[in-house]
Amino acid sequence: MSRGSLSGAGIGLRLPHVQQILAADETSIPWLEVLVDNWLVEGGLNKHMLESIAERYPLVLHSVGLSLGGPNPIDLSYLQQVKALKQQTGALWYSEHASFSGNASLKVPDLLPLPYTQEAVEHLSRRIMQVQDFMGERILLENVSTYVSCQFNEMTEGEFIAAVAQEADCYLLLDINNAFVTSKNLNQDMQAFMEVIPVERVKQIHLAGFHDKGDYLLDAHNHPVDERVWQAFKTFIAQNGHIPSMIEWDSDLPSLERLLAERSLAAEILDSALVTEPELSNRGGKRCA
Numbered sequence: 001m002s003r004g005s006l007s008g009a010g011i012g013l014r015l016p017h018v019q020q021i022l023a024a025d026e027t028s029i030p031w032l033e034v035l036v037d038n039w040l041v042e043g044g045l046n047k048h049m050l051e052s053i054a055e056r057y058p059l060v061l062h063s064v065g066l067s068l069g070g071p072n073p074i075d076l077s078y079l080q081q082v083k084a085l086k087q088q089t090g091a092l093w094y095s096e097h098a099s100f101s102g103n104a105s106l107k108v109p110d111l112l113p114l115p116y117t118q119e120a121v122e123h124l125s126r127r128i129m130q131v132q133d134f135m136g137e138r139i140l141l142e143n144v145s146t147y148v149s150c151q152f153n154e155m156t157e158g159e160f161i162a163a164v165a166q167e168a169d170c171y172l173l174l175d176i177n178n179a180f181v182t183s184k185n186l187n188q189d190m191q192a193f194m195e196v197i198p199v200e201r202v203k204q205i206h207l208a209g210f211h212d213k214g215d216y217l218l219d220a221h222n223h224p225v226d227e228r229v230w231q232a233f234k235t236f237i238a239q240n241g242h243i244p245s246m247i248e249w250d251s252d253l254p255s256l257e258r259l260l261a262e263r264s265l266a267a268e269i270l271d272s273a274l275v276t277e278p279e280l281s282n283r284g285g286k287r288c289a
Contacts, residue, residue, distance in 0.1 A: 005092070006029035006030070006031050006058060006060070006092060006117075006204075006244040007030065007125060007149045007242065007244060007270075008031070008244065008247075008248070008267055009030070009244075009245050009246060009249075009263050009264075009266035009267040009270055010029060010030060010031040010032055010033060010060075010228065010244065010246040010263070011029060011032060011033070011219050011246055011247050011259055011260070011263050012032070012033045012034075012035065012036075012062075012246060012247070012248045012249075012250075013032040013033065013035075013036065013053065013059075014038075014249065014253055015033050015046070015200075016231050016253055017251070017253070017256045017259070018049050018053065019049075020256050021053065021256070022049070022052055022053065022278050024230075026148075027260070027261065028260060028263070028264065028267075029057065029260070030057075030058070031057060031058040031059065031060065031246075032053065032057050032058075032059055032060075033059070033061075033062050033246050033248075033275065034050070034059050034060070034061050034062065034085075034089070034091065034266065035062050035063065035064070035086055035163060035250075036057045036061050036062065036063045036065075036081075036082050036094075037063055037064055038080075039077075039085065040081045040085065043284065044078070046274045050089065051088070051089070054088070054089040054090060054253050055257050056089075057163075057243045058090075058092060059089050059090065059092070059206065060091055060092050060093050060094070060096070061082065061085065061086055061089075061091045061092040061093070061094040062094075062095045062096075063082060063094070063095075063096055064096075064101075064111060065098065066078060066082075066096050066131070067099075067100045067101040067102075068096045068097060068098070068099065068100070068124065068127055068128065068141075069098060069099055069100040069120070069123070069127065070100035070101060071099075071100070074127060074130055074131060074133065074134075079131060079134055079135070082094060082135075083134070083135055083259070085284075086135075090102045091164070092134060093137070093138075093139070093140055093203065093204075094130075094139050094140070095139060095140035095141070095142055095173045095204065096139060096140075096141065096142065097111050097141070097142045097143075097144050098113075098114060098141050098142065098143055098144060098160075098161060098164065099111035099112055099113055099114065099144045099180060100114065100125065101110050108175040111144045111146065113143075113144055113146040113150075113157075114160075115150040115151065115152050115153060116153040116154060116155045116156065116157055116159070116160035117134075117152060117153065117154045117155070118154060118155075118163075120160070121160060121164050122166060122167070124164050125164050125167035125168040126163070126168075128168035128170050129168050129169075130167060132168070132169075132170065132231060138169065138170050138171050139152065139170055139171065140170065140171045140172060140203055140204060140225075141161070141164065141165065141168075141170050141171070141172055141173065142172070142173040142174075142175050142178070143157065143161055143173075143174065143175055143178050143179060143182075144178055144219075145174075145175075145177075145180075145181040145182055145185075145217075145219035146186065147180040147185050147216060148186075148287070149186050155224070156188075156192070156193065156196070157182065157188075157193060158192065158193040158194075158195070158196035159196055159261045160195055161176045161197060162196055162197060162198050165198055165201050166198070169199050170201070171202070171203045172197065172198070172202045172203065173202075173203065173206060174202045174204070174205050174206070174243075175203070175205070175206035175208070175235050176194075176196060176205060176206065176207060176209040176229055176232050176235075177207060177209065177210060177219065177225065177226075177229050177235065177248075178192050178206070179194065179234060180210075180217075180226070180228060181217045181218075181219050181234070184216075185216050185217055190232065194232070194236060197241045202240075202243055203243070203244070203248070204243065204244050204246070205233065205236075205243050205244070205245035206245075206246060206248050207220065207225045207229060207230075207233060207245060207246065207247050207262075207266060208221045208225065208229075208247070208249070208250075209222065209223030209224050209225050209226060209229075209249070209250040210223060210226065211223060220250075220251065221248055221249055221250035221251060222249065222250065222251040222252040223252075224254075224262060225247065225262060225265075230265065230269075231247070233266070233269060237269055237270060237272075237273045238273060241273050242273045242274050243270075244268070244272050245266050245270060246263075247259060247262045247263050255277075
């Protein structure tokens with residue numbers, strides 16, 4: 001069953017850490033994010049482990065396989081698996097990316113950005129609404145890291161994300177690392193992006209690490225959170241109050257102890273925001289239900 005709203009700093013659940021998490025009598029983890037593409041398996045050890053995790057921890061679902069902004073019809077069989085997993089685990093919400101992963105003849109193992117045009121706003125919004133109708137609830141939309149800009153853009157990325165959220169009436173998952181990577185790769189103003197995001201729709205934040213390739217930053221999720229991303233997170237939380245946030249690693253996984261040390265840094269920043277939230281409310285700050 002669903003366990004109400006989340007708070008605090010969580011981590012992404014990865015298979016090498018599962019046994020250690022289950023073996024612990026008590027951990028400091030208040031919630032976990034499940035990358036559904038790693039767990040969509042009928043039966044077997046993975047399913048049993050995930051059921052055991054779901055009995056002990058609140059969960060949220062995240063995926064990379066829907067190609068939400070793509071030209072092909074929404075894969076309803078995939079989405080049905082996501083919906084079933086959400087029901088089985090009692091996960092509180094489901095998030096996907098403002099991106100696509102190819103077309104009918106070509107699939108790529110990456111999250112490709114959309115052009116920031118009114119046509120793309122309408123296309124992505126229609127597809128989000130279709131997913132929301134199928135799921136019976138609003139989903140969260142995440143900004144992605146980008147490496148090239150489209151010459152046909154009619155608006156900034158922040159304006160695009162805000163327009164889609166308004167048109168589709170969806171929530172947002174703000175990835176601060178992705179915003180930083182994009183700003184450096186495209187020589188853009190990250191603060192301008194952060195300021196235009198409708199904070200009242202942000203239900204979750206991602207924090208991750210990038211790989212500095214010299215000429216560009218690669219969103220590899222295989223390094224600790226960069227100090228500049230920490231600072232952007234701290235500023236955003238100080239201005240907008242507590243938002244459930246998590247540390248995300250996908251490869252070159254650290255030990256669980258190291259991952260939890262990063263989680264503790266995020267928790268400290270969120271805890272400091274709780275002290276000032278009444279003041280934020282008095283100034284008219286808004287939070288998602």
